[in-house]
């Protein structure tokens with residue numbers, strides 16, 4: 001049909017019309033092959049769209065989705081800008097070990113974002129963002145589970161539940177209050193004392209005396225994000241989607257105010273629609289196309305300790321509220337992740353930020369730490385794309401044909417499937433399962 005149209009138009013000598021006709025038949029190009037870009041590609045393929053994913057790295061899932069905490073936790077849906085959070089940031093400037101740290105050198109680049117971050121930390125805005133984040137997270141975990149089962153995705157993913165652990169010196173007051181608020185929206189949880197914790201996770205028996213209590217969230221899940229990226233990548237290719245690694249999208253090209261394609265290092269790729277899902281790289285790509293999103297990079301670290309099948313590992317992931325880290329079993333490995341450092345785009349690994357992860361693991365599982373020293377684990381750092389109001393940007397932009405799916409902060413694994421389906425439905429003009437307004441890219 002396209003060839004016939006091409007010939008007809010060519011006979012009439014109308015090149016503009018020809019270009020528009022060819023363009024119409026073109027595919028959707030997605031920039032970024034992390035959790036968000038790949039989930040988006042999958043959701044669009046399921047809706048009959050032709051997709052091509054561009055990734056600057058040599059492999060998929062090599063950015064922030066590489067070695068994250070491995071948790072899918074609607075239970076932790078709250079954004080970082082809780083009322084009064086600014087006090088922690090201010091204090092962190094002189095405390096090298098603060099779990100959330102603001103570095104002076106990063107300040108000039110954070111003025112605009114920081115102002116918005118503070119504006120959104122009023123109790124009312126924080127509560128409404130927490131609820132919107134929870135709604136998307138809950139739907140997203142449901143979708144992830146259904147993709148895992150239907151597509152047989154292998155990524156050490158399972159419905160494990162999660163323990164939020166309060167050791168002596170930490171208070172569960174705040175998290176209980178948030179959990180009670182989200183209960184009305186469907187969050188399930190149980191409050192446990194020390195004996196209750198050991199009953200569901202016997203590997204914490206060694207530190208029972210140090211445990212004040214915990215909140216158990218039965219609907220949270222775990223999995224290896226990098227392995228999920230590869231599993232999704234294989235599924236995308238098997239359904240006829242294209243993934244081009246080692247291809248850098250340098251610019252989104254526009255014509256007559258709408259998307260025309262993507263400039264890569266040496267090529268122009270025509271595209272009817274472009275979706276920017278490039279994690280922290282999204283800000284610049286969009287800005288060059290005249291679209292602003294308020295997202296800043298927040299560095300986090302993880303340590304992955306491989307027990308090689310020689311030890312029984314905990315069944316449950318634990319979020320330790322004293323050290324602000326998570327410890328997640330992933331097959332035969334334990335992943336310990338956490339800390340947030342606003343240090344611009346710097347990805348260097350600071351030993352003083354990694355050693356608290358090893359220390360937390362020793363404190364939680366002293367017996368396991370004697371078998372394999374956690375400090376010998378594989379250290380990694382990644383940049384979370386943190387939006388100023390704590391919610392991702394999902395949907396069309398002001399530029400016709402240009403879409404965004406970015407800014408998922410500390411919850412990109414949790415929110416990937418839900419965000420992908422929401423964007424795909426918006427792009428196809430289909431009814432959406434959730435009200436898209438709180439996540440709008442036009443907000």
Ligand SMILES: Cc1cc2nc3c(=O)[nH]c(=O)nc-3n(C[C@H](O)[C@H](O)[C@H](O)COP(=O)(O)OP(=O)(O)OC[C@H]3O[C@@H](n4cnc5c(N)ncnc54)[C@H](O)[C@@H]3O)c2cc1C
Pocket residue numbers: 031032033034035036037054055056057060061062063064065066067068069070071072073225247248249250277278279280281282285299300301302337338381382383384385406407408409410411412413414415
């Ligand atoms: C320490 C740590 C722990 C975390 N733990 C959890 C957790 O337990 N649960 C959870 O839900 N979330 C967690 N997160 C957050 C989660 O990992 C991120 O939100 C998520 O990975 C973001 O995915 P993304 O696809 O947006 O970004 P990325 O994974 O970074 O993917 C974007 C991709 O775009 C590519 N790209 C960028 N620019 C271009 C360009 N111009 N051309 C081509 N390609 C480009 C990049 O190379 C990259 O591969 C954690 C993050 C960190 C750092």
